[in-house]
Amino acid sequence: SAVISQKPSRDICQRGTSLTIQCQVDSQVTMMFWYRQQPGQSLTLIATANQGSEATYESGFVIDKFPISRPNLTFSTLTVSNMSPEDSSIYLCSVEDVRGPTYEQYFGPGTRLTVT
């Protein structure tokens, strides 16, 4: 299975600032995903990031607020821009591992963001 790391693991930020979260995978993957988990809730997909193309955003999420980079097949970043307390969440990246017979998704440890 793919091994995924995220930086930072947690951060406390002031409203109006921006934070960039990094996601690193130990193998080359085509599809990477960014999810948000608000306090006490389940995960919601923010966007899909494929290398060499623009990220595809889900309904309710826009590029100006959550710009994403995907410079190569092992790395991606998510920026949370102009933060407000409502952005306080855990942000998780995941990858789809197609090396086996199934298309299983694996998740990073998450970045816990608190906006004050």
Added chain:
Amino acid sequence: KQEVTQIPAALSVPEGENLVLNCSFTDSAIYNLQWFRQDPGKGLTSLLLIQSSQREQTSGRLNASLDKSSGRSTLYIAASQPGDSATYLCAGGTSGSRLTFGEGTQLTVNP
């Protein structure tokens, strides 16, 4: 639009008990169903994945089933242990490899 529901929202059982977690989904056109475990403040650990052509998958004390016609999946945990305490999430995979998650079942296994 796919919607995933998990019942119960929380479950507390004594150690050693066998238990079943339920997951239902609205769109039968899923291509797989994945069960995850999440410990407090942590990321997700993949437990089992069932492809749409399969009926069940087993890993150790865990068994997951999938019935596409009824829109249901179950996760069976045998001989539960305190270390099984966590939140269990099911997620349906649909077009574009998107996963739609349920709200989760918070499991507590008491020694």
